[in-house]
Amino acid sequence: MQQAVTARTPVHLWIVGILSLLWNAFGCVDYTLTNLKNAAWLAQMSPDQIAYMDSLPSWLTAFWAFGVWGGLAGSILLLMRNRRAVWAFAISCLGAVVGLGYQLVIITMPASMTAGGMGLLPWGIILFTIFLLWYAWTQEKKGVLR
Numbered sequence: 001m002q003q004a005v006t007a008r009t010p011v012h013l014w015i016v017g018i019l020s021l022l023w024n025a026f027g028c029v030d031y032t033l034t035n036l037k038n039a040a041w042l043a044q045m046s047p048d049q050i051a052y053m054d055s056l057p058s059w060l061t062a063f064w065a066f067g068v069w070g071g072l073a074g075s076i077l078l079l080m081r082n083r084r085a086v087w088a089f090a091i092s093c094l095g096a097v098v099g100l101g102y103q104l105v106i107i108t109m110p111a112s113m114t115a116g117g118m119g120l121l122p123w124g125i126i127l128f129t130i131f132l133l134w135y136a137w138t139q140e141k142k143g144v145l146r
Helices: 002-008 011-035 047-055 058-079 085-105 111-141
Strands: none
Touching (some): 011 058, 011 111, 058 085, 058 111
16 A cells, blocks of 8 residues: 555655755754854854844744754645645744744844855745745645545
8 A cells, every 4th residue: 555655745845855854954053053053153253243133023034944854844844735734834834934024124134154154044935934834835735635
């Protein structure tokens, strides 16, 4: 019976699922180590970047948590072919759009965070979360997710 289920799973689901799992797991590591003030992790940041992260309001940090943990849950649920992946990716998308969007539009980031193309990273994160939400939603509509 298990073979029949695996045979119907599109290869692209495994590719998207595994890549999103790796991406979102890194986001969770970044979130955790940054918020726990891990010295080795923060050593890769400049003092102005650390000061910037410390100055963010708690509600913004909460949206960061929704973004990364929702994304991790969505990736796991997607690999399990569970339709709740759509809701998890919706939470992740909300976290990214509100959290990163606020930082991009309202707050002035330190130059060290926007130099060398890093200023494009938040936009890429937002686009990727939107893609994952769209992908999970289309897979649910096609009956791939149960």
